[in-house]
Amino acid sequence: MRILLVEDDPDLAEVVALGLRNETYAVDVAATHAHAEELLRTTTYDVACLDLGLPDGDGLDLVRRLARDPDLCRPRRTLVLTARDAVADRVAGLDAGADDYLVKPFHFAELIARLRALGRRGDGHDSTLRIGDLTLDLAARRAWRAGRELELTAREFSLLRYFMHHPGAVLSAEDLLEHVWDAHANPFTASVRVILSRLRRKLGEPAVIVTITNAGYRLEVPS
Known part of the structure; x- marks a missing residue:
């Protein structure tokens, strides 16, 4: 938020x-x-x-x-x-x-x-967000993949939520810093890479957040 x-x-x-x-x-x-x-x-x-x-x-x-x-x-x-x-x-x-x-x-x-x-x-919509086999309960701040609950930190949850609000879009590190962190975040920090790496491990295989060389990251809609 x-x-x-x-x-x-x-x-x-x-x-x-x-x-x-x-x-x-x-x-x-x-x-x-x-x-x-x-x-x-x-x-x-x-x-x-x-x-x-x-x-x-x-x-x-x-x-x-x-x-x-x-x-x-x-x-x-x-x-x-x-x-x-x-x-x-x-x-x-x-x-x-x-x-x-x-x-x-x-x-x-x-x-x-x-x-x-x-x-x-929210905006009067369902508080549950679903993209492929990913499910987020925005009110309870809980997440699942293919029915398996994910143990996410607050920052990991916010990062996944932002990706799920922009499926298929290429998001730069600056985009993520601006919307998941805030305007005072250091653009040269490794925080995005560190949190993203942890989130990817927790999401498991097959990978759904992929790196787009020289551009950023993208959530590929899982089946």
């Missing part, structure tokens, strides 16, 4: 982003309305977590713009994170288009639970 965190408090943003990355979420951080819009022009996020009190505008204005501005990539879900705890503020946030509303200060475990719940909502 890729998350946009819009928070102008640098200390809070750092703590939350670190915690989310430790949970294997890919996180981009923006401290202003303008920076958030810049990121949203090029990236579709699974969830946008938005503070309302931004230095250059109200977060609710950004929530509203996401619903109507064709130049912005609308996140699949939007979660408001704010100190505004009045009922009227919550109603305004949800009516503006937010999917959930969490009041500061909050427990990190509750934030993670709400993100999981938003992820389970």
Whole structure:
């Protein structure tokens, strides 16, 4: 899951982003309305977590713009994170288009639970993904090949999920870093190769993730 965190408090943003990355979420951080819009022009996020009190505008204005501005990539879900705890503020946030509303200060475990719940909502489609003999239960985060359950780490699961969302497409290491890790990942790191090697071993034979020389990797649809 890729998350946009819009928070102008640098200390809070750092703590939350670190915690989310430790949970294997890919996180981009923006401290202003303008920076958030810049990121949203090029990236579709699974969830946008938005503070309302931004230095250059109200977060609710950004929530509203996401619903109507064709130049912005609308996140699949939007979660408001704010100190505004009045009922009227919550109603305004949800009516503006937010999917959930969490009041500061909050427990990190509750934030993670709400993100999981938003992820389970998806886009109204089945939470089970099937490609050939591969099956992913996106809600339970479980995977099988030909009926055999795979013991995957969170990062391996996210990597396989991304491949299964793009069957047959050639995905570069940069694509994988951007969507399975985050914008701060080192493009020269061996992380992709290491995690991919482990995932391939767990998937077994015949190989379904193949290397395309000088281009990247491709999930070949298994029979």
